[in-house]
Amino acid sequence: MDQFVILCFAVVNSIALLALISLGLTAIFGMMRVINFAHGEFIMLGGYATVIANHAGVDLWLSMLVVSPLVVGLIGAVVERLIIRRLYGHLVTTMLATWGLSLFLIGAVTAIFGNTTLGVSASLGNIAIGAYSISAYQLFLIAITALLVVFSLLALHWTKYGLIARAAMQNAELAATLGVDCDRVYATTFIIGAAASGLAGALLAPISGVLPHMGAAYVARAFVTVISGGGALITGFLSAATILGPVEALLSYFATPVVGQASLLLLAVIILRLFPTGLSSLWTGGR
Amino acid sequence: MSGFPILATRGLVKRFGGVAAVDGVDLVVDVGEIRCLIGPNGAGKSTLFKCLTHQHQPTSGHVLFEGRDLQGLPTHRIARRGIAIKNQIPSIYANLDVRENIRLAALRRNLTKRELDSVVDLVLAEIGFDNLQAKRPAATLSHAHRQWCELGMLLASNPRLALLDEPTAGMTRDEMLKTVDIIKRLNARATVIVVEHDLEFIARLAQKVTVLHRGKVLVEDSMERIEANETVRDIYLGRKKDTAHAEG
Amino acid sequence: MLRHIKHALFPFALVLVALTGPFVLEPFDLVNLSAFSAMAIAALGLAFAWGTLGILNLGHSVFFGIGAYAYAIAVSNFGDSTLAVLIGTMLPVVFSLVLGSCLFFSRLGDVYLGVITLCVTLIFYSFMTSTADPWFHIGRVPLGGFNGVTAIPSLNMPANPQASLSTEATFSICLLALAGAHVLLSLVRSSDAGRIMTAIRESELRSELLGYDIRFYKLVGFALSAAIAGFGGTLYTAMMGFVSPSVFDLPQASQFVLWVIAGGLGTFVGPVVASFAFQLLSSQLGANQVFNTELIFGATIVLFVLLAPQGLQPMIARIANLKLTYRFGIFRPKEKAA
Numbered sequence: 016m017d018q019f020v021i022l023c024f025a026v027v028n029s030i031a032l033l034a035l036i037s038l039g040l041t042a043i044f045g046m047m048r049v050i051n052f053a054h055g056e057f058i059m060l061g062g063y064a065t066v067i068a069n070h071a072g073v074d075l076w077l078s079m080l081v082v083s084p085l086v087v088g089l090i091g092a093v094v095e096r097l098i099i100r101r102l103y104g105h106l107v108t109t110m111l112a113t114w115g116l117s118l119f120l121i122g123a124v125t126a127i128f129g130n131t132t133l134g135v136s137a138s139l140g141n142i143a144i145g146a147y148s149i150s151a152y153q154l155f156l157i158a159i160t161a162l163l164v165v166f167s168l169l170a171l172h173w174t175k176y177g178l179i180a181r182a183a184m185q186n187a188e189l190a191a192t193l194g195v196d197c198d199r200v201y202a203t204t205f206i207i208g209a210a211a212s213g214l215a216g217a218l219l220a221p222i223s224g225v226l227p228h229m230g231a232a233y234v235a236r237a238f239v240t241v242i243s244g245g246g247a248l249i250t251g252f253l254s255a256a257t258i259l260g261p262v263e264a265l266l267s268y269f270a271t272p273v274v275g276q277a278s279l280l281l282l283a284v285i286i287l288r289l290f291p292t293g294l295s296s297l298w299t300g301g302r
Numbered sequence: 303m304s305g306f307p308i309l310a311t312r313g314l315v316k317r318f319g320g321v322a323a324v325d326g327v328d329l330v331v332d333v334g335e336i337r338c339l340i341g342p343n344g345a346g347k348s349t350l351f352k353c354l355t356h357q358h359q360p361t362s363g364h365v366l367f368e369g370r371d372l373q374g375l376p377t378h379r380i381a382r383r384g385i386a387i388k389n390q391i392p393s394i395y396a397n398l399d400v401r402e403n404i405r406l407a408a409l410r411r412n413l414t415k416r417e418l419d420s421v422v423d424l425v426l427a428e429i430g431f432d433n434l435q436a437k438r439p440a441a442t443l444s445h446a447h448r449q450w451c452e453l454g455m456l457l458a459s460n461p462r463l464a465l466l467d468e469p470t471a472g473m474t475r476d477e478m479l480k481t482v483d484i485i486k487r488l489n490a491r492a493t494v495i496v497v498e499h500d501l502e503f504i505a506r507l508a509q510k511v512t513v514l515h516r517g518k519v520l521v522e523d524s525m526e527r528i529e530a531n532e533t534v535r536d537i538y539l540g541r542k543k544d545t546a547h548a549e550g
Numbered sequence: 551m552l553r554h555i556k557h558a559l560f561p562f563a564l565v566l567v568a569l570t571g572p573f574v575l576e577p578f579d580l581v582n583l584s585a586f587s588a589m590a591i592a593a594l595g596l597a598f599a600w601g602t603l604g605i606l607n608l609g610h611s612v613f614f615g616i617g618a619y620a621y622a623i624a625v626s627n628f629g630d631s632t633l634a635v636l637i638g639t640m641l642p643v644v645f646s647l648v649l650g651s652c653l654f655f656s657r658l659g660d661v662y663l664g665v666i667t668l669c670v671t672l673i674f675y676s677f678m679t680s681t682a683d684p685w686f687h688i689g690r691v692p693l694g695g696f697n698g699v700t701a702i703p704s705l706n707m708p709a710n711p712q713a714s715l716s717t718e719a720t721f722s723i724c725l726l727a728l729a730g731a732h733v734l735l736s737l738v739r740s741s742d743a744g745r746i747m748t749a750i751r752e753s754e755l756r757s758e759l760l761g762y763d764i765r766f767y768k769l770v771g772f773a774l775s776a777a778i779a780g781f782g783g784t785l786y787t788a789m790m791g792f793v794s795p796s797v798f799d800l801p802q803a804s805q806f807v808l809w810v811i812a813g814g815l816g817t818f819v820g821p822v823v824a825s826f827a828f829q830l831l832s833s834q835l836g837a838n839q840v841f842n843t844e845l846i847f848g849a850t851i852v853l854f855v856l857l858a859p860q861g862l863q864p865m866i867a868r869i870a871n872l873k874l875t876y877r878f879g880i881f882r883p884k885e886k887a888a
Contacts, residue, residue, distance in 0.1 A: 050661055101856060106661050107606065108855055111811060115851025118804055122845025231800050235669045242662055273677040280669045284652055287662060355759065381761035393756045395749055406749050409742060410761045459760055 017145030024149055029264035031160040033256035035219070036233045037240040038163060039212030041252045044241050046184045046204055049099060050110035053117040054237055055230025057209050061087045061216025062225035063124060066133045075137055075221075083217035084210040091209025095202050103201065117230065125227045134224035156218060163211070168249050180204055236263075239283045245293015254294050259283065307366075308333045308463055308493045309354070314363035316346075316353050316517075323349040325517030326363070331463075336485070336494045338504050338525075341514035342538050347497045348390050350514070351465045355380055355387050367463065382410070386461035386492075390468050392448045396441035400431060400451050403440055407455035421458055428487055429454040430480065446477040453484050464488055466496045470503050482506050501529075513537075557736055560819045561729040568725035572718035580721040582833065585789045587724040590825040591731050592617075592782030593809045594818060598735050599775035601816040602744060603768060604751030606660045609667035610779060610806045612674050613642035615797035617780025618787040619678075622699040627689035630711040631703065631788060638784035639777050646776035647769060654768045671798050678795035698794030705788045724785055731778055732818055738774065739818075747771050801844065808847055812854050 036058060043051045051057075061083040068078035098116060102109045139151040171177035183190040183200040191197050216225075223229070240259055244251030259279050267275030290296045309331040316324040324346045331337050339347050352358040354365055356377045365372045372380055395403050401422060408421045426436050429450045435443075440451055449469055456464050466485065470478045478500060485507060488494055498504055504511065504525055511528050513520040515537050521528065528534055571580060596610040617638040624634035649670065653663060682695025691699055705720055707713040715723070738744045747767050750757045754764055787793045796802060809828060813820025828850075832843050 098852065098856065106659075107664075108859060110661060110664060111807070112852055112855040114804065114807065115848045115853075115855060117848065118801075118844045119848030119852060122842050122848055125842055126845060228800075231672065235665070235672055238665045239669065242665060271680065273673065273680055276669075276676055277673050280666065280673065284666060287658060288655060291658060357755075357759075377758040378761050378763050381759055387759055393753060393759070395752045395756060397752055398749070402745070406745065406757075407760055409746065455760070 017147055020144050021147045021149070024144075024153075025264050025268065026261045027157055028153055029260035030256050031157040031260075033236060033240050033260045034164060034253060035156070035160045035215045036212075037237045037244075037252045037256060038160075038167065039208045039210070039215060040237045040241050041244070041248055042204055042208030042211060044238075045244070045246070045248045045251065046180060046208075047103070047201055048106065049103070049205070050106055050113060051099075051208075052110055052113040052234065053094070053120060053230075054113075054212060055232070055234030056117045056120040057087050057091065057212035057230075058216035058219070058233050059124065059225065059227065059230040060090060060120065061213030062220040062229065063128065063133075063216075064213065065217040065220045066135050066225050067128075069135045070133075075135060078135075079217040079220070080214070083213045087213025087216070088206050088210035091206045091213075092202070094209070095205040099205060100198070100202070117234075121227050121230070128227070130227060132224040132226045135221050137221035152221060156222075159218065163214075164249060164253065171248060176203070236279065239279060243283045243286045243294055245290065245295035247295030247298065250298070251293060251295035255283075255286070258286075258294075306333050307331060308368055309495075310366045311354075312364040312366070314350070314353060314365060315361045316349055316358055317361045322361075322517050324353060324360075327514075327517070327519055329512065329519065331493060331495060333493055334489070336489050336496065336507050336509055338508035338511045339495060339497045339514060340499065340504070340511060340528075341520070344516075345514040346517040347514055348467055349517075351387060351389075351467055351495075351497065354465060355385060357387075381459075381461075384462035385465065386456045386459050386463070387465040388449075388452050388456055388467060388469060390471070390497075392452045394440045394448060394452050394455065397439055399437050399439050400443070400454075401426070401436040403451055404436075404454050404458045407458040408460075411460060425454045425458045428457060429484055446473050446481075449473070449481065450484065453481070453488070457484075457488055461492050464492045464494045466494060466498075468497055468499070470498065470500050475502075478503055479506075560822075561732050564725050564729035564732070568722045568729065571721055571725070577717050580717050581789065584717075584721045584724040585786060586826050586829045587728045588782045588786035588789060589805075589829060590782070590809075590822045591728050591785065592779040593806050593821050593825045594728075594731050594735055595775035595778035595782070596806045597810050597813070597815075597818055597821040598739070598778065599772060600810060601818075602735075602739050602751065603747045603771040603775075604660075605768060605772060605775075606664040607667045607772075607775070608664040608807060609669070609671035609803055610775070611798055611803040612667075612671040613646060613776040613779035614783040614786075614802070614806075615671070615674060615678075615795075616642045616645055617783025618793045618797045619693075619699070619783075620780070621784035621787045622702045622793045623688045623691045625703050625788075626691045626699070626701075629703070631705045632708045635705075635781070635784045635788075638787075639781045642776040642780035642783075643773045646773045650769045650772045651765075654765050654772075668800075668803065671803050672800065675795050675798035675800075678798060694794075696795060698792060698796075700792040702787055702791050702793065704791065705785075720789065724789070727781070727785060728822070731781070732822065735774075735778070735818055743767070743770070804847065804851075808851050811851060814860055816860075 039057065040051065040054050043049050043054070064083040064086040065075070065078040068082045069075050073082060094116065098112050099109065102112055137152050139155060141148040142151050142154065171181060179190070179195055180200055180203075182193075183195055183197050187197045190200075240255045241252050243259065244253070244255035259282055262282055263275040263279040266278045286294060307330045309329065311327055311329045314324055314327045314329075315322060327346075327350060329350075339350070341347055349358060353360045354372075356372070356375060367380075367383060367385060370383075372383075375383075395406065398406075404422050404425050405418065408418055408425070413421065431447075431450070431454070435447070440448065443451060453466075453469065469485070470481050473481065482503060485494060485496070496507065508525055510522060511525050512522045513528060513534055520537070521531060521534065523531075571583070575583070592610075592614040595613065596607060599605045599607050599610070620641045621634045621638035624637045625631050628634065649667075653666060678693065678698075679696050681693035682697075684692050686693040686695075693699065703714070705715045705723065707715065739748070746757070746762055750762065750764055750767055758764055783797065805828070809825040810821045812828070813822065813824035828847070831846070835841055835843055835846065
């Protein structure tokens with residue numbers, strides 16, 4: 016029975032992890048079709064912001080929940096203004112430019128902070144489940160991820176910004192004729208996406224520490240999740256995370272992490288084979 | 303002109319979500335015909351064409367080309383069987399020159415190098431392009447020339463059935479007349495089905511006309527009788543009627 | 551006729567360097583240039599797949615890496631480099647056919663292809679780094695995890711495994727191989743099959759409607775790019791004497807992409823020149839912590855994408871054409887297909 020609970024926890028954890036790292040990307044890629052290959056680096060920067068702030072004396076929770084999103088949001092604003100704005104509509108070019116950006120950011124962080132792992136600890140202790148124990152921090156992560164997803168859903172459907180953003184995403188020209196400043200909407204969305212990624216990195220920092228190259232582990236999975244999810248913003252990537260996460264987690268557990276990663280990719284390819292525009296075409300009718 | 307059908311569709315249906323763009327079409331076209339397909343916007347003409355080339359997968363029904371069912375064939379196999387299409391939006395190789403466009407169309411046929419070159423020269427002459435124009439990238443052509451370039455590609459690929467989706471859209475009257483000539487040349491070697499709106503074009507070319515309405519065949523007849531048909535006029539003008547009931 | 555001379559210039563220059571280099575250059579430079587050439591050969595594979603066929607293979611390094619490891623394992627097991635080079639060239643082809651048949655279905659967009667191929671090379675990296683345990687071995691060669699495979703014999707005379715080739719001979723071979731790869735790919739590109747591949751890149755729909763089997767041509771082109779990349783991988787490993795999982799990693803994959811972008815997508819000379827230039831730059835930067843390779847390369851990619859999206863070769867070609875037009879009036883600036 017205990018092992019079953021642990022397994023369930025592992026499954027939910029895997030879904031939450033994929034969801035957390037994909038949330039920011041869904042805003043940027045899902046809404047604007049901007050391929051941001053620097054997504055992993057936004058996560059990385061969020062982690063670094065938390066670690067640096069915390070080491071400088073700022074309270075850990077403040078660093079994670081306030082400092083990191085702000086810092087990475089700011090960086091996102093600069094990136095959008097200088098690079099992304101010129102390339103809207105050109106998918107492949109954006110992909111390449113953000114790839115260059117990701118290398119640049121890795122290089123910059125290596126130059127400033129060096130190549131060793133830095134860390135913080137969020138001592139929340141463990142919770143015992145029979146003979147096993149779960150880290151309470153992981154539970155906190157799951158809870159806050161769920162909160163973020165619900166918050167995004169509400170924001171998208173119940174706020175003015177959400178409405179405008181969805182309109183601009185579906186038909187930018189039409190939205191413009193209705194008085195929507197699409198450039199502003201895109202910039203805002205990009206900043207929000209960056210901030211969300213920064214937050215994800217911050218929340219993950221106590222678990223794995225920060226390293227300049229850590230983004231690589233996240234970018235591939237996040238992209239695969241968002242792409243498999245398809246056009247429906249929140250339900251899309253969430254459904255993809257629900258399928259992909261457990262498969263990777265279980266196979267990593269029973270075989271090796273590499274097998275887990277490979278099956279994640281294989282499953283994504285199969286999903287795309289069956290639903291070329293992503294899973295959400297099942298309920299959105301193929302947008 | 304023999305009476306053998308080169309194309310026969312039986313109960314062809316194509317649904318997008320809940321909407322049936324093609325709703326049970328039985329169309330029979332004989333070898334050597336020039337058939338015109340007309341109908342108001344949204345009648346399902348382009349969709350029907352795309353179902354024949356499998357650019358869309360038909361939801362149900364059968365398509366028989368030269369007596370053989372096209373079921374399950376990918377687009378390139380259907381093209382190899384001898385069906386060529388000119389889409390509503392000209393799909394040519396914009397960055398390649400006209401000559402290369404035509405050559406690529408003819409390349410798929412098993413011709414010797416000399417035969418290939420002469421086919422390309424012949425086609426260029428048939429669509430009225432001189433050497434200078436043939437060297438220009440297709441993207442720099444005027445709209446009408448682009449249509450002719452694509453028609454040239456069709457000619458060069460030597461199909462037995464040519465589907466032309468609005469070949470004279472956006473053309474002046476003179477350009478339309480030139481297109482009529484090109485299509486007549488095409489008809490010397492292939493059966494042609496044309497979707498068109500231009501009445502003079504249809505009058506000059508068409509033998510039989512099929513009217514499509516809401517995904518179904520409304521009536522098939524000669525152009526004069528179609529023009530006189532009340533129901534056809536109503537559907538074009540959008541006057542409401544309970545059922546579109548064919549007369550005559 | 552003049553066009554043929556123009557195209558033969560570059561391989562001819564390479565052959566010249568291949569034959570005269572050993573008399574003019576220091577052994578240290580010969581070794582470096584040999585390694586650079588091997589990388590350039592691999593880059594040509596991507597230049598072909600991406601530039602001619604339009605396959606956005608961001609994980610091109612996977613073919614390079616498979617070739618590299620295959621050579622290492624084969625030569626250490628069999629003792630003869632010729633067979634090893636053959637295996638290192640063919641194995642990536644097999645893998646490319648498997649990968650291609652999973653990926654080349656219509657309606658899978660460029661972007662998705664790029665992401666998936668990138669994931670593939672990263673998975674190989676992941677796997678290779680996990681093979682530290684001696685259990686992971688092929689023949690008498692352990693895969694070695696992070697450390698990879700070491701003490702790899704270099705090229706030998708084809709019939710005589712004992713007779714190692716000298717630095718000078720290896721240098722000439724590497725440069726001749728580069729010239730050969732360039733010529734081969736140029737010939738393929740201007741052949742009928744190559745022109746069909748270009749057409750597929752320009753418009754898949756139109757090509758399908760003309761009756762061409764897109765999947766077939768993509769598989770063939772993909773396999774060719776894999777063979778070239780694998781071949782480069784074998785030469786590289788033969789030069790370096792060792793191979794590690796880093797042949798599969800993100801920086802390596804980025805390099806190939808960078809060289810093709812900077813050199814000019816759609817050209818062959820550009821990426822080769824760019825690969826030499828950047829490899830030279832990289833070796834000058836060395837282990838510089840502040841101006842590290844990622845910083846410089848990343849900034850370079852961004853700048854190129856924003857300022858010179860077509861890379862350098864088209865720019866240079868245009869300038870060259872203008873000068874020649876002015877002086878000789880022979881060449882006309884041509885709207886060449888990309």
